[in-house]
Amino acid sequence: MNSNAQIELSIANAIEHTLNSTLNRVSTADAPPLLASAMHYAVFPGGARIRPRLSLAVAFACGQDDPGVACAAAGAIELLHCASLVHDDLPCFDDAPTRRGIASVHRAFGERLAVLTGDALIVLAFESLLAGTVTRPERLAPLVGIIARSVGMPNGIAAGQAWESESLISLSKYQQAKTGALFSAATMAGAAAAGHRFEPWRLLGERLGEAYQVADDICDMAGNAEELGKPVGRDAALGRPSAARELGLNGAIARLDLLVGGALGSIPDCPGAEELSSLIRQEAEGLLPKGLARQAA
Amino acid sequence: MNSNAQIELSIANAIEHTLNSTLNRVSTADAPPLLASAMHYAVFPGGARIRPRLSLAVAFACGQDDPGVACAAAGAIELLHCASLVHDDLPCFDDAPTRRGIASVHRAFGERLAVLTGDALIVLAFESLLAGTVTRPERLAPLVGIIARSVGMPNGIAAGQAWESESLISLSKYQQAKTGALFSAATMAGAAAAGHRFEPWRLLGERLGEAYQVADDICDMAGNAEELGKPVGRDAALGRPSAARELGLNGAIARLDLLVGGALGSIPDCPGAEELSSLIRQEAEGLLPKGLARQAA
Numbered sequence: 281m282n283s284n285a286q287i288e289l290s291i292a293n294a295i296e297h298t299l300n301s302t303l304n305r306v307s308t309a310d311a312p313p314l315l316a317s318a319m320h321y322a323v324f325p326g327g328a329r330i331r332p333r334l335s336l337a338v339a340f341a342c343g344q345d346d347p348g349v350a351c352a353a354a355g356a357i358e359l360l361h362c363a364s365l366v367h368d369d370l371p372c373f374d375d376a377p378t379r380r381g382i383a384s385v386h387r388a389f390g391e392r393l394a395v396l397t398g399d400a401l402i403v404l405a406f407e408s409l410l411a412g413t414v415t416r417p418e419r420l421a422p423l424v425g426i427i428a429r430s431v432g433m434p435n436g437i438a439a440g441q442a443w444e445s446e447s448l449i450s451l452s453k454y455q456q457a458k459t460g461a462l463f464s465a466a467t468m469a470g471a472a473a474a475g476h477r478f479e480p481w482r483l484l485g486e487r488l489g490e491a492y493q494v495a496d497d498i499c500d501m502a503g504n505a506e507e508l509g510k511p512v513g514r515d516a517a518l519g520r521p522s523a524a525r526e527l528g529l530n531g532a533i534a535r536l537d538l539l540v541g542g543a544l545g546s547i548p549d550c551p552g553a554e555e556l557s558s559l560i561r562q563e564a565e566g567l568l569p570k571g572l573a574r575q576a577a
Numbered sequence: 578m579n580s581n582a583q584i585e586l587s588i589a590n591a592i593e594h595t596l597n598s599t600l601n602r603v604s605t606a607d608a609p610p611l612l613a614s615a616m617h618y619a620v621f622p623g624g625a626r627i628r629p630r631l632s633l634a635v636a637f638a639c640g641q642d643d644p645g646v647a648c649a650a651a652g653a654i655e656l657l658h659c660a661s662l663v664h665d666d667l668p669c670f671d672d673a674p675t676r677r678g679i680a681s682v683h684r685a686f687g688e689r690l691a692v693l694t695g696d697a698l699i700v701l702a703f704e705s706l707l708a709g710t711v712t713r714p715e716r717l718a719p720l721v722g723i724i725a726r727s728v729g730m731p732n733g734i735a736a737g738q739a740w741e742s743e744s745l746i747s748l749s750k751y752q753q754a755k756t757g758a759l760f761s762a763a764t765m766a767g768a769a770a771a772g773h774r775f776e777p778w779r780l781l782g783e784r785l786g787e788a789y790q791v792a793d794d795i796c797d798m799a800g801n802a803e804e805l806g807k808p809v810g811r812d813a814a815l816g817r818p819s820a821a822r823e824l825g826l827n828g829a830i831a832r833l834d835l836l837v838g839g840a841l842g843s844i845p846d847c848p849g850a851e852e853l854s855s856l857i858r859q860e861a862e863g864l865l866p867k868g869l870a871r872q873a874a
Contacts, residue, residue: 310750311731315739321732367696390740391669395692396735399664402696403729406703410721421717424707432700433616434608438693442612444846445689453607 291325291336294347295329298355300409306400311343313321316391318397319404322362327380327509330563331466334488337559338470338481341552352412353423353469356405361462363401365395365438373441374514381509383529402431422472430465437462444520455493456486463489471548480548484509487546488560491539495567497524498532507569533568540564581855591644592626595652599705615621615686615694616701617619619659624677627860628763629655631785635778638849642772650720650766651708653702657724658759660698663691663732670738676807686793701726708817719769727762734759741817745782748818752790753783761767768845773782777845784843785857788836792864794821804866830865837861 296337303323307316332354339350353480359513369384371391376384386394406424413420440458443449459497468478500515501524515522526531544560545551600620604613612825613813629651636647666673666681668688673681683691710717728734737755740746761782765775797812798821810817821829841857844850 308731310747312736312739313731314742315736319725338866364694367692370692371690388743393665395667395669395695396739397694398696399660399728400730400733400735400739403700403725403733403735406721407725407729410718410725413718417718420721421707421710421714424703424717424721427702428704428707428752431696432696432704433603433612434605436700438697438700439609439612442609442690442693445611445687446609450607458656493579513791 284555284562286567287340287555288333288338288559288562291333291340292329292569294336294351295332295354295358296326297435298351299323299326299358299557302355302359302404302411302471305411306404314389314393315396315400318385318393319400321388322366322397322401322405325380326358326362329358330492331361332343332464332559334463334485335466335470335473337556338467338484339474341547341549341556342471342474342476343556344470345513346473348412349423349468352408352420353427353473354466355412356409356423356427357430357466357469359401359405359408360431360437363398363405364431366401366460367398368441370394373444374518376511376514377508382476387409390416407559416475418471419475426465426468426478430461435461443444449521454521455490458491459493459496460486465490475490476550479566483546484543487543491536491543491564492567494523494532494539497522498529498536498568498572501525501532502572503527504571505567507571535570536567549567581852581859584634584852585630585856585859588630589626591633592629592651592655593623596620596655599652599656599701599708600629601671602708603701603851605666607858611686611690612693615682615690615696618685619663619694619698620656622677623655623659625791625863626655628658628759630638630860631760631782631857632763632770633769634770634853635781636763638844638847638853639738639768639773640848641767641770643713643770645709645781646716646720647767647770649705650724650770651763652709653706653720653724654727654759654763654766656698656702656705656730656736660695661728661738663698664695665738667691667724670741671811673808673811677848697722711769713772716769716772719775719787719812720766722742723762723765723769723775727758732758744817751818752787756790756793757783757786760789773847780843781840781845784836785868786841788833788840788861789864791820791829794819795826795833795865795869798822798829799826799869800866801868833861833864 294300303320333355335354363368366385372399380388385397409423433439435457443454464482467481467485471481503512505512600617600815632651632654682694702772706720730736731755740751756862761779764778764782768778769775797809800809802809
């Protein structure tokens with residue numbers, strides 16, 4: 281196993297372990313059992329865990345000195361991502377019947393518990409930052425700030441989803457808020473969790489977030505529902521903005537390449553810059569399903 | 578104006594001012610306008626603001642040394658209360674057409690924006706704790722902990738609402754989580770914001786929370802919708818547990834008196850214990866609308 285694969289594996293294990301123990305901590309004997317199950321269902325089995333893996337990779341690259349803090353930050357980001365998916369799937373939004381190849385939370389547990397699952401995961405994200413920073417209390421404030429801004433108003437995920445209710449949509453604000461913000465939070469929180477200045481890490485997250493959004497638009501237009509584990513063609517059906525519809529398939533794939541190149545060029549100086557660059561390159565190759573990647577080559 | 582009335586007035590003004598500036602901070606020119614309006618609509622005009630007034634009154638009683646911290650804590654608690662009302666009014670929960678005498682958020686702005694309003698208010702609550710503790714960074718952690726536990730799993734508001742989806746309801750856990758938890762958070766956060774030990778303040782909050790719940794049940798059974806500014810008879814219609822249905826009207830009123838007495842007896846030693854006691858007594862008198870209070874006397 282090469283060193284990249286080892287880092288990838290230890291990152292993946294650390295994330296699942298963190299999420300598991302965070303959820304176990306609140307699934308106590310006196311918790312309402314259905315909500316506890318629905319929260320677990322919303323988080324496991326995970327998707328690609330791309331945001332927390334990015335966050336931990338940045339913390340590693342910065343030479344993180346306290347894995348507990350870095351894991352807590354990465355875990356909080358994934359909890360918030362899962363919360364946004366649960367609410368985004370609700371009947372009043374996308375009314376998605378499936379997510380990650382299985383019934384969406386509201387289909388499996390009902391709408392009430394789906395609303396509450398999102399709410400409780402948001403709260404748990406902040407609570408888990410607190411639990412994860414007991415050894416480095418001075419890192420709680422920057423992490424709360426970075427992460428709260430990435431999910432709230434005026435520029436976080438909730439703002440991004442709210443742009444869908446406006447008649448005049450600012451496309452770049454919409455995409456930056458709905459997808460980019462949590463990616464920037466992932467890179468910045470990784471740095472902040474390692475005790476580094478976090479602002480220089482914003483651009484990397486922004487570019488990766490945009491690359492991910494373009495890849496997602498491509499998959500939605502030209503992907504295969506079974507391979508992706510979620511319905512396709514939703515952007516067109518819901519009239520949502522899409523880079524693939526705007527630029528055409530080949531144009532969108534070219535744009536994706538450009539963004540990944542820009543991301544690699546914006547990695548700040550840090551002890552593990554080379555490994556991080558190689559991880560991101562590898563990650564980017566997995567953004568499109570094999571069939572589409574071949575088509576692009 | 579006596580000293581009680583002066584404290585009450587300065588507390589009320591401080592709360593409105595805090596909530597206003599917190600919401601203004603995120604209602605920037607680049608925010609999605611409808612979500613910004615819906616968040617404002619969910620918070621203003623307020624109800625009785627009973628939780629943040631309690632929190633600030635405790636901070637005053639503890640001889641608070643930094644009003645900014647105390648106001649931030651009180652404001653965060655009110656934002657979370659408003660978020661819970663917005664989600665609780667949704668069609669999949671109570672489907673309430675009105676709240677505080679005007680259309681509920683989902684009736685006025687649609688279901689999507691109502692879900693997002695709740696989400697964004699939850700996030701804003703934590704962000705506002707951060708902003709409010711820059712002068713006392715060591716108070717952020719206890720406040721995040723107290724407040725997160727009161728709204729999340731396993732014992733906070735979300736857990737309380739989730740008990741409504743269980744076939745076997747634990748009545749005391751349900752009421753403690755759905756109502757009591759945020760009252761305990763109010764008293765404990767008030768003490769923590771003043772730099773005091775907060776655990777001794779839990780019991781006061783629990784008893785006041787239970788008193789408030791009993792008063793609410795009484796209003797729902799025997800109150801007047803116009804006077805209350807919200808529909809009545811919902812507990813019976815929705816089959817929800819109710820102290821008034823369980824104990825009868827007079828029994829419930831007797832229980833309320835007992836709880837208020839117990840609350841007064843559990844105020845911890847502090848410089849302003851006497852003023853706090855007198856404020857709580859006055860507050861308790863306002864828990865039932867005039868008609869019902871006369872009936873009780």
